[in-house]
Amino acid sequence: MEKFDTEIYSKKVLKTIRKYRLVENGDKIFIGLSGGKDSASAGYFISKYVKENNVKCDIIGFHIILGDFIPKDVEKTARKQAEIFGIPFKTIELKNLGIDMEKISKLPRPVCSSCGTIKRYLMNKIPREMGGNKLCTGHHADDFIVFFFKNILGGNISWISKFTPLLPGRNKSIARIRPLFFVGGNENKKFCDALKIPYIEENACPYISIKKRIDKRREKWYETVESISRWQPNFRYQMMNGIISLSSHLYSNLTEPKECKICGEPTDGEICAFCKILKEIK
Ligand code: AMP
Ligand code: ZN
Numbered sequence: 446m447e448k449f450d451t452e453i454y455s456k457k458v459l460k461t462i463r464k465y466r467l468v469e470n471g472d473k474i475f476i477g478l479s480g481g482k483d484s485a486s487a488g489y490f491i492s493k494y495v496k497e498n499n500v501k502c503d504i505i506g507f508h509i510i511l512g513d514f515i516p517k518d519v520e521k522t523a524r525k526q527a528e529i530f531g532i533p534f535k536t537i538e539l540k541n542l543g544i545d546m547e548k549i550s551k552l553p554r555p556v557c558s559s560c561g562t563i564k565r566y567l568m569n570k571i572p573r574e575m576g577g578n579k580l581c582t583g584h585h586a587d588d589f590i591v592f593f594f595k596n597i598l599g600g601n602i603s604w605i606s607k608f609t610p611l612l613p614g615r616n617k618s619i620a621r622i623r624p625l626f627f628v629g630g631n632e633n634k635k636f637c638d639a640l641k642i643p644y645i646e647e648n649a650c651p652y653i654s655i656k657k658r659i660d661k662r663r664e665k666w667y668e669t670v671e672s673i674s675r676w677q678p679n680f681r682y683q684m685m686n687g688i689i690s691l692s693s694h695l696y697s698n699l700t701e702p703k704e705c706k707i708c709g710e711p712t713d714g715e716i717c718a719f720c721k722i723l724k725e726i727k
Pocket of ligand 2 (some may be wrong): 582704707708709710716717718719720721
């Protein structure tokens with residue numbers, strides 16, 4: 446098996462943080478730690494960069510507890526990761542916000558898509574309300590390459606303007622930072638293994654069997670990206686640079702988000718996807 450070079454990997458991630466100015470003095474950055482390998486890697490490098498470059502900013506790790514159906518180990522692992530990185534850690538429990546995933550799972554819509562909507566909504570709202578100006582996630586090159594193809598196929602071209610290492614904040618949407626923009630999911634896994642950073646394998650959710658069925662095609666996409674990068678070693682790097690350049694051309698076409706008529710959070714329509722779900726379970 447080919448040996449994994451942690452030095453080369455680290456250089457790629459640190460270069461992304463530096464080149465795209467993901468971290469600056471005065472920032473208050475919230476890192477969404479899911480307990481998985483990707484956000485663990487993102488958290489590790491943002492914390493390392495801030496310490497080594499003496500950047501005067503706040504970093505906070507946070508984890509959304511979806512409900513009792515998720516093993517307690519997931520939160521414990523995210524907490525442990527924050528401890529290793531030497532950053533404070535906060536949890537947000539859906540239960541305490543009156544959001545019942547049990548009820549949501551029974552709605553006639555895919556539970557994974559509702560869960561994604563809820564997480565995206567809270568990952569913007571909660572850090573912003575706590576004074577945060579940036580949200581860091583573990584999204585990586587493979588995610589963006591797959592999103593890219595899906596948006597091209599679906600004719601949703603304007604969405605591609607959001608695929609960049611630093612997406613500036615607009616109105617109530619805080620800025621997004623993606624330190625793993627140029628590295629793949631497999632590399633994140635190998636890095637966490639090499640440094641013995643604990644993480645949860647991606648099957649902690651009991652809805653995984655439903656997710657697996659929905660995601661079968663998604664998995665195929667990820668396998669395809671991995672397989673192309675085996676015979677075209679620079680594939681990810683070239684694709685990501687192409688996507689950045691396209692996204693900067695498209696950025697000016699992005700429409701200003703509106704405010705949801707119910708909760709006031711950003712949305713493209715009249716009522717946000719989160720409020721639509723809450724309405725259905727009432
Ligand atoms: P996903 O859509 O599940 O692939 O997650 C995308 C990113 O969102 C991850 O890389 C994390 O940074 C963040 N994230 C996902 N789930 C959680 C969670 N339960 N709590 C905090 N952040 C999360
Ligand atoms: Zn709303």
